[in-house]
Every structure is written in C-alpha cells, then in structure tokens.
Amino acid sequence: MSIAADPTAADRSAPSGQPAPAREGAIEIDGITKVYDTKGQRTLAVEDVSLEIEPGEFVVLIGRSGCGKSTLLRTLAGLQAPTDGAIRISGQSLYSPEGKAVPEVIGDLGFVFQDANLLPWRSVWKNIALPLEVQRMSRPDRRRRAEELGELSGLSEFLDHLPRQLSGGMRQRVAIMRALAPEPSILLMDEPFSALDAITRDELNMALQLIWLEFRKTVVLVTHSITEAAFLADKIVLLSPHPGRLQKVIKVDFPRPRPLELTKDDAFQSLVAELRTELGE
Numbered sequence: 001m002s003i004a005a006d007p008t009a010a011d012r013s014a015p016s017g018q019p020a021p022a023r024e025g026a027i028e029i030d031g032i033t034k035v036y037d038t039k040g041q042r043t044l045a046v047e048d049v050s051l052e053i054e055p056g057e058f059v060v061l062i063g064r065s066g067c068g069k070s071t072l073l074r075t076l077a078g079l080q081a082p083t084d085g086a087i088r089i090s091g092q093s094l095y096s097p098e099g100k101a102v103p104e105v106i107g108d109l110g111f112v113f114q115d116a117n118l119l120p121w122r123s124v125w126k127n128i129a130l131p132l133e134v135q136r137m138s139r140p141d142r143r144r145r146a147e148e149l150g151e152l153s154g155l156s157e158f159l160d161h162l163p164r165q166l167s168g169g170m171r172q173r174v175a176i177m178r179a180l181a182p183e184p185s186i187l188l189m190d191e192p193f194s195a196l197d198a199i200t201r202d203e204l205n206m207a208l209q210l211i212w213l214e215f216r217k218t219v220v221l222v223t224h225s226i227t228e229a230a231f232l233a234d235k236i237v238l239l240s241p242h243p244g245r246l247q248k249v250i251k252v253d254f255p256r257p258r259p260l261e262l263t264k265d266d267a268f269q270s271l272v273a274e275l276r277t278e279l280g281e
C-alpha cells in the first residue's frame with residue numbers, strides 16, 4: 001500500500017494519539033515502480049522497491065548497468081514521479097497525489113552528479129554559496145559559510161579561483177560543498193567520482209567519508225564501483241536488472257573512520273567477493 005494513500009500512516013508509531021515525531025533525514029521508499037513510456041515503448045525500469053533509510057545513514061545503490069539505479073535516485077530527487085508507490089522524506093510525502101514534487105520537501109535534498117556543473121564565470125566560493133544566494137543570505141554570511149566549507153574540504157586556498165583553475169577532484173569537492181551549503185538533511189549522489197582517476201577517486205572517497213562524519217547527513221550514493229560501495233556504505237542496496245528489483249541489502253559495519261588500507265583487509269576482500277558473486281561478475 002502506498003504510504004501517502006494510507007490515512008493512518010502518520011499515527012503508525014504514535015499509539016498514544018500524539019503525532020509521530022518527524023525523523024529528519026529519514027527516507028521511506030514504499031513499493032516504488034517506474035515505467036517509462038516513450039513513443040508507445042514501455043520500459044519497466046524499477047519494480048516494487050521498498051526500502052527504509054535511517055537518518056544519518058550512508059546508503060550505496062549498486063547493480064548492473066540498466067538495473068534502475070539512476071531511475072530510483074531521480075525519483076528520490078523529485079525529478080520524476082513514480083508510476084506507483086510513495087516516497088516520504090523526513091516524514092513528508094515527496095510527491096503530491098497529482099505526482100508533483102513538493103517544493104518544501106525538495107528543499108531538504110542536496111544533489112551531486114557525475115559532472116560538477118560549476119558555473120565557470122563564478123569563483124569557487126561563489127559557486128559554493130550559490131544556493132545561499134537563492135535563499136537571499138547576506139554576502140558576508142555567504143562568504144563566511146563558504147570559508148567554513150572550504151576549510152572542511154581542503155579548498156581554503158582556492159576559494160577565489162575559477163573552476164577551470166581546479167583539478168577534476170577539486171571541482172567535485174566544490175560540488176559537494178555547494179550541495180551541503182544550505183544544510184539539507186539528505187545528500188543524493190549519482191556516480192559523483194566515476195570520471196576521476198583511481199588515486200583521485202580514493203582521495204575523494206576518504207574526503208567524502210570525513211565530511212559525512214562531520215555533518216552526519218543521510219547519503220544515498222549510486223556507484224558502479226564495488227570497492228567504493230564497500231568502503232563508504234553503512235548499507236549496500238543491490239538491485240537486480242530488467243526490471244530493477246531489490247535483490248539484497250547488506251549491512252557494512254567496519255568501524256569509522258575507515259582508512260584506505262581497509263581495502264586490503266581479509267574481511268573487506270570477502271565482502272567485495274560476496275558483492276561480486278551477487279552481481280554475477
């Protein structure tokens with residue numbers, strides 16, 4: 001049953017009649033199905049996926065090409081309504097009954113994509129502060145916030161540079177900081193490091209982990225990299241292809257902060273082997 005259509009949903013965890021406390025950063029995915037209908041051609045991209053994501057959890061979606069990872073993430077981002085099912089963000093329905101994303105709920109989401117999509121004519125700090133400008137924060141406050149975020153991400157010396165003066169890895173750091181600037185409770189990331197070389201990617205995985213430990217936002221990240229999934233995740237969600245269905249959820253409990261050397265450990269390697277088997281590699 002769709003949560004949005006369930007009139008008792010709000011009372012589920014409040015038997016005393018009190019409204020259930022909003023769980024900021026929680027994501028409830030309830031029976032999501034997505035069918036694309038392009039020029040009469042129907043594609044069942046995602047079928048009946050249900051998943052609970054806890055506030056502050058780091059969740060990685062992984063699966064073979066075409067299994068619906070991006071479809072699920074775009075649906076979570078409010079970019080396309082599901083054909084069936086419901087999504088609740090911090091206790092609120094993401095889509096209206098007409099299938100329109102609710103602006104206040106989207107305001108609680110930050111996005112990072114494969115391409116950093118920085119504005120080339122704006123300096124690093126002005127790119128980071130862009131969402132704050134939209135919120136009409138004063139210039140000194142925006143600068144202060146960009147400086148804080150720059151310090152956390154190792155960008156302090158580059159705040160007045162233009163994007164073209166940065167490496168690819170640094171541009172992605174700027175994109176992450178821009179997403180975090182308005183303090184969303186949830187960060188959605190679609191293959192953010194897939195265009196980077198292996199060493200930069202390791203550095204960015206480490207940086208992302210440390211930033212996440214600092215802010216403790218809920219993160220949902222899509223990747224093709226098994227090692228990246230095992231290194232970053234609290235919970236790995238495997239999707240099976242054609243149509244995309246929930247195959248398995250694997251909890252990962254290596255202590256944090258996780259050093260990059262963890263990837264050489266036997267326990268890490270056996271998790272990687274398990275994931276490879278699940279993915280049929």
Ligand SMILES: Nc1ncnc2c1ncn2[C@@H]1O[C@H](COP(=O)(O)OP(=O)(O)OP(=O)(O)O)[C@@H](O)[C@H]1O
Binds near residue numbers: 037043045067068069
């Ligand atoms: N806009 C669209 N219109 C029609 N079909 C689509 C659209 N977007 C995705 N699909 C189809 O839906 C299925 C899932 O695609 P999706 O991009 O979500 O998978 P993915 O797991 O992210 O793939 P990849 O790992 O290759 O990026 C595929 O069969 C794809 O062809």
